[in-house]
Every structure is written in C-alpha cells, then in structure tokens.
Amino acid sequence: MELAIATTVTAPFDDAVSRTKAALAEQGFGVLTEIDLSATLKKKIGAELEDYVILGACNPPLAHQAVGVDRQIGLLLPCNVVVRASGEGTVTVEAMNPQVMVQVTDDAGLVPVAEEATTRLRAAIDALGA
Template sequence: MSYAHTITVALPYPEAVSRTREALSRQGFGVLSEIDVRATFEAKLGSDAGQGLGDYLILGVCNPALAQKALAADPDMGLLLPCNVVIRRGPDTGTTVIQTIDPQTMVQLSDAPAIAEVATDADHRLLAAMKELETA
C-alpha cells in the first residue's frame, strides 16, 4: 500500500506553497504546524546540507471536524495527526512536488469502524485539493 498521494506541478516553489495552502483551506484544512526542513538542515548541519536538499516544507494540516471524529473513535489516532503535506523542490529541478499522506493508512492501523469513514472523507478532501493544484 502506498502511503502518499503525489503530484508534480510546473509552479515556482513559492507559488506552489501559496496555492497549496489555499487549496487545503478550501477543503476545510488549516495549518497547525510548519517545518522548513531546508532551514533546519542549514541551521543544524550546515549550508551544504540545506542546499543539497533544496526547498522542502512540511505542513501539518488538520480538518477539526474530521480530527474530532477520529479521536472520538480512537484516541490513539492522535499519533497520526495532523496530516502531513510536503511541498518540495530539488536544487536543480524546474518542477515542484506536492505530497499528502494517504489517510487510508489510518484504516490499516485501527479497528474502529468510524476511522474508515473519517479516512475516506479526509482522502476525498485531500485529493480534491491536489486535483485543484494539478489544474493550476
């Protein structure tokens, strides 16, 4: 089972980040956390490590209504929240990769029947955001 949905877009990195945030927002997701992996690598490992990676942002996104349903059904689901969305661009590439976690992964890890419903809803929303980005 693949655990990610991945698209590649011909958008400059800053525009891909902005449009990703907007598309996710339209699907009811807010950004709870943000990790600039490149900046972290540069600060902790030196500029070569960051430059070698390229631009790499991890957004921790959450749809509060879906998160509430998931946690009510199985409190351990908090270990998988928020949903990660990665926006990355290598140092020598002309395209930007956008990835989301496949929420169906949760179904594989929980016996709670309500988790399947939450995962399907989250999956539809994340895929809708990705489709919007592909047509941008």
C-alpha cells in the same frame, strides 16, 4: 496501499506552497504547523536539501471524529503535506494517504473518517495539477 496522494506542478516553490495552502483551505483544512525542513537541516547539521516544507494540515471536524473513535489517533494527526522542489521548475506536493491511519490502527470505525479525509485531500492535490 500508496503512502501518498501526490501531484507535480510547474511553479516557483513559494508559489506552490501558497497554492497548496489555498487548496487545503478550500477543502476545510487549516495549516497548524509549517516546518522548513531544508532550513532546519542547514541550521542544525549543515546539511543541504532542496526546498522542502512540511505542512501540518488539520480539518477540525474530521480530527474530532477520529479522536472520538480512537484517542491515540492524535499520534497520526495532523495530516502531513509535503511541498518539495523536484526538478527544474517543478514542485512535488504530497499528502499522507489517510487510509494509512486505518491500516495502522486496524480500527473499522476510522474508515468513514479516512474516506472523507482522502476525498478532501485528493481534491486539494488535484486542484493544484489543474
């Protein structure tokens, strides 16, 4: 099982972040958190890192279904989406594969939730590569 659903886009970094947020919104995901990991590491420990943002995306109906099956599933929510500079003019966008949630919990009740989340996240990521 792959850890991520991913694509690489040719775009300025800030544009890729904006496009990612828009693609997620088209699939019913809001961005609850945005962590600028490169800025945080620079500030806290002086470490240099390429542009790297972690978006905490949430689809409320899917989140509700998931916590209805397993209250501890909140430990794996929201779905993390990473936008990171990956080369000369390219940006990699990666979403956590929701199937990991099923594998970690081994709860068959989460299968339909993970399948729908996978479909929606894959559509958002695919839209970036189009």
